Amino acid sequence: MDRNNLIKWLKEPKKMGNKYSLWAVYFSTACGVIEVPPVLTSRWDAERFGVIPVATPRQANLFLITGYVTTKTLKAIIRTYEQMAEPKYTIGFGSCPINGGMYWDSYNTIKHLDKFIPVDGWIAGCMPRPEAIFIGVTKLWGMIDKGLATGYIRYREHYDYYRGNQERLFGSMEWPPLYSLKEGTHDE
Amino acid sequence: MAERELELIFGPQHLGMIGNLSISLNVEGDTILSARVNPGYLHRGFEKLMEYRNWIQNFPLVCRINMIESEPVEMVYAMAVEDLAGIEVPERAQYIRTMIQEMSRLSCHFTAAWAYTSILGFDTPAQWAMGDRDYLLDLFEDLTGARVYHIYNMPGGVRRDLPEGFEDKLLAFLDAIHNRLPDYNSTFFENRLFYERASGIGKISPEDAIEMGGTGQVLRGCGIKHDIRKLEPYAAYSDMDLEVPTREAGDAYSRVLVIRDEMVQSVSILKQCIEKMPSGKVYEKTPNPFKWKIPKGETYVRVESARGEFGLYLVSNGGNRPYRAHFKTPSFVHGLVILERLLKGANIAxxxxxxxxxxxxxxxxxx
Amino acid sequence: MNDMVDLLKSIFKGTDARTLGENRLSVTTPGESVLAVLDYLKASGFYQLKSISCVDWIDDNEFELVYHVASLERPLHIMVKTRIDRDKPVFPTAMSIFKNAGIFEREMHELFGVMFEGNPDLNPLFLDNWKDIPPFRKDFDMRKYVKDTYDSIPSFEEYKWQKEN
Known part of the structure; x- marks a missing residue:
């Protein structure tokens, strides 16, 4: 650890803690997960970057959405995302969550993930290489440093928009709203 | 519902669940009374999507059905199109196809070994299996340009010839994993702890396995010598010396041992492929893909994937795109019928x- | 294989059998004798039902059900086909013959809307909250559905712009 880093740690311990302990939810959303095991195991060893998978979303603050999202999975994703403690960061992995990718005309996959939950960063490609996950993670570090990774704040402040879109897709929702639907009541 | 019975939802977000699948279990104490698999978290409607794309456009699409092992899917589609259009595949292409089928089978078995060991808590072989699989993926990258989705099969052959020095790299890898097998045996396959965890678990009788439509390891694990590569040889398998490994017990342990023996067989087939590889061209020229129309007809083709029989029923009405495609995947029956049956009476763990x-x-x- | 063709033709009236390639047999039979053909095939060594497919021949206003049965000893694979009315797609279940038929019928019921009489479990398998016509039918326009359902949802920028103006 160099001197600058040490000063940073002393000045902003919370931010540095967030940055270097990105614990990921263990949720194999779709086909992108096939590049996650190599990243976690011996060859690429994601623990160097502080990324480890954890069993429950309550302990996690990184949500790696790996691949296309069907309507049924989206429900599970939203429930998982809402259970995570703040601050929480989302990375969309692969082309499909960005704009539908290969499945742009499929009747069962949603095309733009950021219409339903906030996404902090995207990793494009099908499949992206494992190195791309690290680039994504280091970019996320930079965003946390500069205070740009504010997806969870956006979710809180514009909950009426996100919840409205979710209800529009699902018809009725089985669980109550996480925040009050009146906007502007959740300033930090 | 009995008094102490409760419903437990297992997955999709669960540490013990590999893949995006949900099982709802009715449990009493630790024992599962009944299970119901709830799939559909990954349904994209491939067979419908294929009806909207022309014959060639479907190649990049179909391989995405299975991310762990995309080769058999490409292979069945290529074989079905060749069958309908009446295209002969050159001999060298058949050998290369056999080779990548076996490479992808090996990589799939390594993934399975990783998943199995990491779920049961054998972390050392889990790390090895993933690491060894990556050497294979590097070879795939060398050959096709991609790690996971290769899109290497084309109607009439394969997309490009083997790169220079590929055979030597593959041979070096095969020797390396041959030397590693004793390590895998001692830490995982013949480990007493693993034997205690897996023997007698998930037992299925041969009659039930046949009746419920099992293929692959499910049949071979209970003593039935069934293998599409032997029964109806495709690609260059008729020239290969191949043994079908079987075990008698029909439980989880015997199925895993069958997987191990298949890895040994794959290594042997790969060596034979390199040895017997003929020279010649690697693909037959096909018409302009935008104008290509395939005569009216229907066909059913099947290959032996790492998990069992993988089939495709393809119907053409004479147009430039498939009229109907229906995949027969091994996991469909294994996951929805046999899994539900075997979970009855099992332990949650x-x-x-x-x-x-x-x-x-x-x-x-x-x- | 040719003995199989003649045998099937002679036993079941109105049945037509032809070979497709080396090891494939396509058997077309009227709806009422499908179960009898399947029963006969099972008794003669074709133990496994591999899959049930459905093809939507919209121009003929018919659904074609295809039962794939195969033996473990012979490389022969038989497709038993029958056509049913597209407006009233009802067919008896094959669960009494093959134990695993139920799950294939459940899939075809969801994707094509074919009603299998006698199957106790025809709950949705893949789709969640589906309100349109069954998606694999030819008259289901997928791209229009995608446009209406997914593309019409406003993006965050659109939402912000709307709020500001």
Whole structure:
């Protein structure tokens, strides 16, 4: 650890803690997960970057959405995302969550993930290489440093928009709203 | 509902669940009374999407049905199109196809070994299996340009010839994993702890296995010598010396041992491929893909994937795109029929164990 | 294989059998004798039902059900086909013959809307909250559905712009 880093740690311990302990939810959303095991195991060893998978979303603050999202999975994703403690960061992995990718005309996959939950960063490609996950993670570090990774704040402040879109897709929702639907009541 | 019975939802977000699948279990204490698999988290409607794309455009699409092992899917589609259009595949292409089939089978078995060991808590072989698989993926990258989705098969052959020095690299890898096998045996396959965890779990009788439509390791694990590569040889398998490994017990342990023996067989087939590789061209020229129309007809083709029989029923009405395609995937029956049956009476801790011994891969169920 | 063709033709009236390639047999039979053909095939060594497919021949206003049965000893694979009315797609279940038929019928019921009489479990398998016509039918326009369902949802920028103006 160099001197600058040490000063940073002393000045902003919370931010540095967030940055270097990105614990990921263990949720194999779709086909992108096939590049996650190599990243976690011996060859690429994601623990160097502080990324480890954890069993429950309550302990996690990184949500790696790996691949296309069907309507049924989206429900599970939203429930998982809402259970995570703040601050929480989302990375969309692969082309499909960005704009539908290969499945742009499929009747069962949603095309733009950021219409339903906030996404902090995207990793494009099908499949992206494992190195791309690290680039994504280091970019996320930079965003946390500069205070740009504010997806969870956006979710809180514009909950009426996100919840409205979710209800529009699902018809009725089985669980109550996480925040009050009146906007502007959740300033930090 | 009995008094102490309760419903437990297992997955999709669960540490013991590999893949995006949900099982709802009715449990009393630790024992599962009944199970119901709830698929559909990965349903994209492939067979419908194929009706909207022309024959060639479907190649990049279909391989995405199975991310762990995309080669058999490409292979069945290529074989079906060749069958309908009446294209002969050059001999060298057949050998290269056989080679990549076996490479992808090996990589799939390594993934299975990783998943199985990491679920049961053998972390050392889990790290090895993933690491060794990556050497294979490097070879795939060398050959096709991609790690996971290769899109290497084309109607009439394969996309390009073997790169220079590829055979030597492959041979070096085969020797390396041959030397590693004793390590895998001592830490995982012949480990007493693993034997205690897996023997007698998820037992299925041969009659039930046949009746419920099992293929692959499910049949071979209970003593039935069934292998499409032997029964109806495709590609260059008729020239290969191949043994079908079987075990008698029909439980999770015997299915895993069958997987291990198949890895040894794959290594042997790969060596034979390199040895017997003929020279010649690697693809037959096909018409302009935008104008290509395939005569009216229907066909059913099948290959032996790492998990069992993988089939495709393809119907053409004479147009430039498929009229109907229907995939017969091994995990569909294994995951929806046999898994539900085997979970009855099992322990909650064995759900992942049984699921992986049946080799259930969720995207293959949903398609 | 040719003995199989003649045998099937002679036993079941109105049945037509032809070979497709080396090891494939396509058997077309009227709806009422499908179960009898399947029963006969099972008794003669074709133990496994591999899959049930459905093809939507919209121009003929018919659904074609295809039962794939195969033996473990012979490389022969038989497709038993029958056509049913597209407006009233009802067919008896094959669960009494093959134990695993139920799950294939459940899939075809969801994707094509074919009603299998006698199957106790025809709950949705893949789709969640589906309100349109069954998606694999030829008259289901997928791209229009995608446009209406997914593309019409406003993006965050659109939402912000709307709020500001």
């Amino acid at each position: 064995d759900v992942g164990n049984i699921m992986l011994s049946l080799y259930v891969i969720a995207p293959e169920i949903d398609r």
